[in-house]
């Protein structure tokens with residue numbers, strides 16, 4: 001029997017836990033605020049930002065939306081980030097990526113105060129994670145750890161193979177699985193014999209960015225498959241990096257798309273916002 005890892009349900013559980021915590025904080029007089037900045041109006045970004053605002057409303061976090069025009073300059077965005085860094089009323093700052101080409105993303109990420117870096121993208125947050133010190137953790141990989149733990153899947157001692165080495169998913173995923181005592185391999189575009197390497201995995205994290213790339217030839221019988229991909233076809237139907245129907249009979253557990261990793265990313269963003277507010281004196 002294949003277990004479908006229900007990201008929608010698990011994210012709802014986490015959000016309910018956070019909702020309780022937020023009302024307790026409110027009773028002490030603390031109102032949590034997340035500032036969300038979107039530059040331009042990429043339709044996918046608008047969907048994700050909308051989901052973030054909805055989750056904030058559900059949990060009781062105040063969200064401040066900044067919708068800036070596509071032709072915003074780097075200086076203008078930096079000045080908004082600095083203003084939010086200094087605001088005592090703002091606990092978390094999220095700058096939705098990707099940014100238009102005239103803006104250097106690294107420069108913006110570096111400008112966010114690490115104490116408000118709820119995305120966990122700042123070099124200080126990444127550095128802290130890599131040496132096991134407290135700090136914000138990138139939401140997608142943090143959400144994947146929660147999916148595994150709350151589905152009763154052990155990581156300790158397992159062969160974990162990650163396909164993709166982005167700063168936002170692949171690299172922090174490797175560090176988190178390592179922290180849980182997994183044996184971690186990270187694959188990328190130069191990896192030789194990708195199928196063979198993937199076939200070693202007890203836990204496969206697919207983050208290659210190609211629709212339905214992974215079929216059963218990449219899967220060891222009984223593996224756990226986590227699909228980070230999100231692609232939209234002509235008919236607006238979503239799919240992941242994994243050919244779900246093809247691998248389904250071969251796996252012990254798998255995340256669907258939609259309803260797998262995506263909702264967890266948002267739940268962990270909410271978690272980080274609560275952390276940001278709790279850490280503040």
Ligand SMILES: Nc1nc(=O)c2c([nH]1)NC[C@@H]1CN(c3ccc(C(=O)N[C@@H](CCC(=O)O)C(=O)O)cc3)C=[N+]21
Pocket residue numbers: 047048051094095096097098119139230238257258259260261262263265266
């Ligand atoms: N600064 C920043 N932080 C991010 O965390 C960030 C970002 N930029 N840029 C884009 C990616 C992508 N991302 C997703 C969030 C929610 C879903 C999500 O809710 N997915 C739903 C489906 C949503 C739909 O219908 O499209 C699901 O998989 O079930 C997906 C992807 C956050 N990102």
Ligand SMILES: [Mg+2]
Pocket residue numbers: 228229230261262265
């Ligand atoms: Mg996703």
